[in-house]
Amino acid sequence: MAAEELKTGPLEYRTQEGQMGIMGFWIFLGAEVVLFATLFATYAVLFGRTADAPLPSELFEPGIVLVMTFLLLTSSFTCGLAIHEMRRGSVKGLMLWMIITLALGLGFLGFEIFEFVHYTHEGATIQSSAFWSAFFILAGTHGLHVTLGIGWAILLLIQIKQRGLTNVTSRKFFIISLYWHFLDVIWIFIFTSVYLIGMVI
Amino acid sequence: MADSKKRVPMNHVIGFILSLVMTLVAAWAAIQSDLPVTWVIIGIMILALLQAGVQLFMFMHVTEASSGNGHVPWNMMFHGFALAGILVAGSLFVMSFGHDHGDHGDMGENQQHEEQQSEDHSGH
Incomplete structure (x- = not known):
């Protein structure tokens, strides 16, 4: 039975190596959950400690944050479509949706950089208070993950162009899709507990 | 997997629409509504957890028969x-x-x- 499944299932599960690689990446994501939990805990404890810097409720704007959220949410969806195309055996579909995903991710990054520069001009920098340190570290660590993800995906796109769909390349794309969806999960919590609560209180 | 034969993956589309709706509801509750602050915070945190669930179960293939469910620790x-x-x-x-x-x-x-x-x- 196992041998039959190895010829029919999704490419990334066909080898023991592929399955173990994916499981290993889930373990990494578990560790990432804990990493971000420490940053969220720090932010929550330092909430309100703005010293002489502007208050978050003065600087946070719903418009730009909602645009960033929709960009990342849509990119998570298109990333899912890319994996769907991959499982249908379409390299073209995979590459097309992955490039759209990256474009949306770059749009998100652009808005985040614009936002950080704007806050800096308004007098809220990483050095201005405990609250803003915690904010920039939390949002910045997420932004850094998005940046790394974009670089990683570009390298994978080059590789799949050269090698086509194999057990190995499809496992790699499946893993980066997990990473990308995970970044959206973290952003949902940043959007909710940082921006929305920051605007309510 | 029967799902991968379809042109449009419906569970992804449903997950995407659900996420959009939950994001908009959370934003409305926080920005527009006159609900008490405590209820807003509890409500939007629950929405965030639900959205994380949508990502995990509808996008990230957490449950998947084709791997024999052996790929998630x-x-x-x-x-x-x-x-x-x-x-x-x-x-x-x-x-x-x-x-x-x-x-x-x-x-x-x-x-x-x-x-x-x-x-x-x-x-x-």
């Missing part, structure tokens, strides 16, 4: 989420509950004093 994921909850709730419990510090603490005390004074006045 459930015990370690549970461990990660439990640690996350303990870290955030524990830090808030130790550092913030029971004593307000800084400006907020002073404001709270002043208000209390004022309340006590006004009660005294009304008593006389």
